[in-house]
Structure formats: structure tokens, C-alpha cells
Amino acid sequence: MRSKLFALFLALTVPLSLAGCAGDDTAEEPASPDAVEAPADQPTAEAPPAPGEMPEAAESPSDLGDWFTYEPPDGRYEIKFPNEPLEQNQSIPVSETEEIELSLAIYEDTSQGRAYMSGANPIPLPEGASFDVDQGLDGGRDNAAASTNSEVESEESINVEGLPGRAIVMRNPEGVRFKLMMLADSENAVLYQLLVGAQDGNLDFPEAETFFESFNLRQS
Known part of the structure; x- marks a missing residue:
């Protein structure tokens, strides 16, 4: 069975792909907490998985050479996970005639109560519109925060491989804390997202830093 932490990761990532990022008057406001559920024909975060769908829990290796190097189907980036992640592919409707393909990689270390996630979200823009970095990151x-009922504890501007972004720490009422790194590729209208979560609220562990630092942009 997927844990609550795994389900929270799915709930958290879907709204990011729908955040208004167009730099013109056609951009939509960020979705409200009441609008974060997946469409009726899409699986919700709480849907039970097929047997054996979740990777086996394993202790995080001490040697980075033992980590699993993940590259998504589109080859945009690569990143190292403590173990092989589960790929989660979704088609997200963004209008009556358009949808985007969202590919996520999630690994959960159930023995430690931790989870890791990466994704690259293409942002559909109206014709003639430009990618508004600040609007996209704010959205x-x-x-x-709304989709996980979390409060933002801290936020700082960052720049990774030439991409502007944010490093954000959030906490939900159950004490689960997340560190979310979002990077905006305005040229290609893509929002990269890297996420680490801890059920005990402790995000200061070396594997988290190793995960974030292993991100390598391959296509821009």
C-alpha cells in the first residue's frame, strides 16, 4: 500500500503543473485549495496501487556510487535517488482541447519515513504569451501549500545551472515537513521540481542534500 507520505507527494505535484505562468492577462490565478483534486477521469492521490507497484524499501546507501541515476523519458535532466524510483505518468487536462504529460519519479524509504521526488512540468502558454518566472514560482x-494543507516556513531565491528558482520548506498539521526546490526554464516553459519529505519533520539529513545536489540539467 502507498503510504500517506507518498499520497501527499502526488497531491502536491499536480497543482504545480497547473499554476498560471503566462506573462500576460490570460494567465490564471493559482488554483484554490478546493481545486486541487484530480479530474474525475484521473486517479486521485489516495487511490490504492496495484500489488507490487511500490519499490522495496531499502536503507539509503552511504556511497553515492550505489545510488540510482534517474533520467526521465524526455531526457531533460538526471538526478540520483537512494534507490530506484517509481515512475508516475499522468495526463493533466489544462483546457477543453489541451492536456500536458506529467512524468514524476518518486522513491519512498519507508524504514526512515522519507520520500524523494523529481519532475519536469511543461507549462502550456497562450499564443504570444511568455513564461512569467515569478508568477510561475509563486503559483x-x-x-x-494549499494541496497539502501546509504552511510555508521559509523561502529563498536560488539559481541552479543558470535557472532561477525557489527553495521552500513547508510543514503540514501532522508534522510532516517538505523541502521543495522549483526551477524555472523560461525559454522552454518548463518548471522543474525536486522534493524531499520527512514524516518526523527532520529535513537535515545528508541524503537530502545529496539528492538536491545531484540534479544535472541535460537539455535546455
């Missing part, structure tokens, strides 16, 4: 932050 991603607000929707992530």
Missing part, C-alpha cells in the same frame, strides 16, 4: 508555491 507553484501557493498551490503546493
Whole structure:
């Protein structure tokens, strides 16, 4: 069975792909907490998985060479996970005639109560519109907090491999804390998201830092 932490990760990532990022008057406001559920024809975060769908829990290796190097189907980036992640592919409707393909990789270390996630979300823009970095990052932050009923504890601007972004720490009422790194590729209208969560609220462990630092942009 998927844990509550795994389900929270799914709930958190969907709104990020829908955040308004167009730099013109056609951009939508970030979704409200009441609008973060998946459409009726899409699986919700709480849907039970097929047997054996979740990777086996394993202790995080001490040697980075033992980590699993993940690259998504589109080859945009690579990143190292403590163990092989589960790929979660979803088609997200963004209008009556358009949808985007969202590919996520999630690994959960159930023995430690920790989870790791990466994804690259293409942002559909109206014709003639440009990618508004601040609007996209603000929308991603607000929707992530709303979808997990979390409060933002801290936020700082970052720049990774030439991409502007945010490093955000959030906590939900159950004490689960998340560190979310969002990076905005304005040229290609893509929002990268890297996430680590801890059920005990402790995000200061070396594997988290190793995960974030292993991100490597392959396509821009």
C-alpha cells in the first residue's frame, strides 16, 4: 500500500503543473485549495496501487556510487535517488482541447519515513504569451501549500545551472515537513521540481542534500 507520505507527494505535484505562468492577462490565478483534486477521469492521490507497484524499501546507501541515476523519458535532466524510483505518468487536462504529460519519479524509504521526488512540468502558454518566472514560482508555491494543507516556513531565491528558482520548506498539521526546490526554464516553459519529505519533520539529513545536489540539467 502507498503510504500517506507518498499520497501527499502526488497531491502536491499536480497543482504545480497547473499554476498560471503566462506573462500576460490570460494567465490564471493559482488554483484554490478546493481545486486541487484530480479530474474525475484521473486517479486521485489516495487511490490504492496495484500489488507490487511500490519499490522495496531499502536503507539509503552511504556511497553515492550505489545510488540510482534517474533520467526521465524526455531526457531533460538526471538526478540520483537512494534507490530506484517509481515512475508516475499522468495526463493533466489544462483546457477543453489541451492536456500536458506529467512524468514524476518518486522513491519512498519507508524504514526512515522519507520520500524523494523529481519532475519536469511543461507549462502550456497562450499564443504570444511568455513564461512569467515569478508568477510561475509563486503559483507553484501557493498551490503546493494549499494541496497539502501546509504552511510555508521559509523561502529563498536560488539559481541552479543558470535557472532561477525557489527553495521552500513547508510543514503540514501532522508534522510532516517538505523541502521543495522549483526551477524555472523560461525559454522552454518548463518548471522543474525536486522534493524531499520527512514524516518526523527532520529535513537535515545528508541524503537530502545529496539528492538536491545531484540534479544535472541535460537539455535546455
